[in-house]
Amino acid sequence: MDAMKYKLIREVIDLMEDFEKEQQVWSRFSGDIDGFKQWIYEKQLVESPLPEPDWEGKEQGRSPESVINTLIVHMNRYAKSYSKSAIHDSDFTTQEDFIFLINLKAFGAMTKMDLVKRNIQEKSAGMQIINRLIRQGWVSQEDSMLDKRSKLIQITPKGESALNDRMNKIRSATRMVTGDLEHAEKMELIRLLTKLDEYHKPIFLQNIDSADLLDKIDPQP
Numbered sequence: 001m002d003a004m005k006y007k008l009i010r011e012v013i014d015l016m017e018d019f020e021k022e023q024q025v026w027s028r029f030s031g032d033i034d035g036f037k038q039w040i041y042e043k044q045l046v047e048s049p050l051p052e053p054d055w056e057g058k059e060q061g062r063s064p065e066s067v068i069n070t071l072i073v074h075m076n077r078y079a080k081s082y083s084k085s086a087i088h089d090s091d092f093t094t095q096e097d098f099i100f101l102i103n104l105k106a107f108g109a110m111t112k113m114d115l116v117k118r119n120i121q122e123k124s125a126g127m128q129i130i131n132r133l134i135r136q137g138w139v140s141q142e143d144s145m146l147d148k149r150s151k152l153i154q155i156t157p158k159g160e161s162a163l164n165d166r167m168n169k170i171r172s173a174t175r176m177v178t179g180d181l182e183h184a185e186k187m188e189l190i191r192l193l194t195k196l197d198e199y200h201k202p203i204f205l206q207n208i209d210s211a212d213l214l215d216k217i218d219p220q221p
Helices: 002-025 033-047 064-087 095-107 112-118 123-136 157-178 183-204 210-217
Strands: 139-143 151-155
Touching: 002 033, 064 095, 064 157, 095 112, 095 123, 095 139, 095 151, 095 157, 112 123, 112 151, 123 139, 123 157, 151 157
Parallel strands: none
Antiparallel strands: 139 151
């Protein structure tokens, strides 16, 4: 019995050493027990993956990448339809209007470009949204103390009031997007989407011209 206990301890120590080595190369997990458990969970998924789901066109050779892209596009359209309902008969023009306000309320004053980047918007489209919010009186701007060339923007009491008037509808739209997922499924989806976001965001922030984007980030023929 004692020999079996020591064998298990040695195996756990070996796992911890592997975990620490990977963390030194790519620190994707927290360095505590929760990070260690998450690492073991992902390791198990790789070594003993779940059965593949079926999808339309699979037998004809349709790739999982194609299915994922299609489903993400569909989810974006579903989310937009719920957001349209949430802002119906209000002064909001698009869902980006209230998303920008929510970010300003949550994170405080920031430069225009910081707000645009936070929302993964192209500069021209983001500036249009900000200017629209300024015209509505929902956002105010002032010179930055650190950089006189930049403008700091922040949500106004009028903007908070407009946001609060719609929050119940916005929360309803948010709940609809996650559908009938269980809590554990939501946590797993957050993990996967966060991993994708961390991969794509640095590429997006490079502002590579569309004509060159794919050739630079995916040079495979």
